[in-house]
Amino acid sequence: MKPTHIISAITISTLAASVSARAVFNVNYEDDSVSSGYPTTGPNRVLVPGIEPGLATAKDAVYMVAGGAHNTAFAVVLDDPTYVGGGFPRSEFGYAGFPGATYKDCEHGEYSFSMLLKDLVPSVKGTRDAPAEDVVWQFKHHGGGHDLHLALVGTNLVLGWGGNVYKQVIIDNVMPYVNKWMDFRFDVLWRSNNTGRFTLDMRLPGERKFGHTVAKKDLQTYVTASPDGTPWTGTGSIQYGVYRHSANSTAGDTKTLIVYHDEITAINFNAMADHSN
Numbered sequence: 001m002k003p004t005h006i007i008s009a010i011t012i013s014t015l016a017a018s019v020s021a022r023a024v025f026n027v028n029y030e031d032d033s034v035s036s037g038y039p040t041t042g043p044n045r046v047l048v049p050g051i052e053p054g055l056a057t058a059k060d061a062v063y064m065v066a067g068g069a070h071n072t073a074f075a076v077v078l079d080d081p082t083y084v085g086g087g088f089p090r091s092e093f094g095y096a097g098f099p100g101a102t103y104k105d106c107e108h109g110e111y112s113f114s115m116l117l118k119d120l121v122p123s124v125k126g127t128r129d130a131p132a133e134d135v136v137w138q139f140k141h142h143g144g145g146h147d148l149h150l151a152l153v154g155t156n157l158v159l160g161w162g163g164n165v166y167k168q169v170i171i172d173n174v175m176p177y178v179n180k181w182m183d184f185r186f187d188v189l190w191r192s193n194n195t196g197r198f199t200l201d202m203r204l205p206g207e208r209k210f211g212h213t214v215a216k217k218d219l220q221t222y223v224t225a226s227p228d229g230t231p232w233t234g235t236g237s238i239q240y241g242v243y244r245h246s247a248n249s250t251a252g253d254t255k256t257l258i259v260y261h262d263e264i265t266a267i268n269f270n271a272m273a274d275h276s277n
């Protein structure tokens with residue numbers, strides 16, 4: 001629980017109150033458990049490294065941060081198989097079937113979360129064009145890639161959309177914000193045709209209001225195939241933590257990356273209520 005986030009949570013519930021069908025999924029880790037009180041078995045479970053088979057097994061891949069704040073830390077150390085999940089260096093919190101956390105074509109969602117980069121030592125490019133991209137938040141399209149995502153690339157925080165085709169640097173230098181909370185908010189109209197839209201707002205450390213708005217409209221937000229035509233078969237859900245798809249420590253990518261996440265709220269305005277909220 002991060003007290004400064006209360007105001008934006010209230011804003012979201014006020015907006016949502018006027019809409020009848022909606023599902024709200026909320027993760028705040030206030031019970032001090034890595035699953036934030038949600039079941040970790042069965043069809044309506046959260047997928048947590050260390051518990052879910054096939055995910056990272058390292059004891060510190062996911063942990064609660066000591067000190068009473070109830071934040072969760074996701075850590076990936078390169079070149080160590082215990083931080084590998086689903087074939088890649090990865091430690092992420094995922095969702096099986098919560099209607100608030102999932103989305104499909106033609107649905108509308110609002111998502112907010114806070115994130116902190118812990119003691120970041122940024123990756124360097126070395127002899128490459130750029131350091132590898134480390135994904136820290138994604139709207140994961142199952143059976144495909146990500147519809148929208150945020151990634152750390154060296155000291156840049158980058159927004160990607162259109163199935164990783166389009167990129168925009170949203171924070172040029174994250175170093176002044178290391179070890180401080182940053183707040184993010186997405187509003188997305190999920191469309192597989194060109195009538196989709198999304199808005200991203202941020203509140204950076206020391207700021208009282210959300211701003212830095214990136215808004216795109218008249219585009220495909222719900223991606224149905226890779227650029228090479230490979231179809232994306234499943235539907236979407238939020239997924240967060242650390243995913244280091246191409247990281248290479250020899251080439252200059254930082255060996256250890258730790259990201260905290262907290263106060264995650266996901267609302268689907270087209271789904272019926274989540275059972276567990």
Ligand SMILES: *[C@@H]1O[C@H](CO)[C@@H](O)[C@H](O)[C@H]1NC(C)=O
Pocket residue numbers: 106191192193194195
């Ligand atoms: C785009 O998809 C939506 C949802 O299926 C549909 O209502 C709309 O008519 C489509 N628009 C166009 C221009 O195809």
Ligand SMILES: *[C@@H]1O[C@H](CO)[C@@H](O)[C@H](O)[C@H]1NC(C)=O
Pocket residue numbers: 248249250251
């Ligand atoms: C990692 O980087 C090193 C140094 O640039 C390179 O020799 C090696 O092939 C890379 N490994 C992979 C898997 O790309």
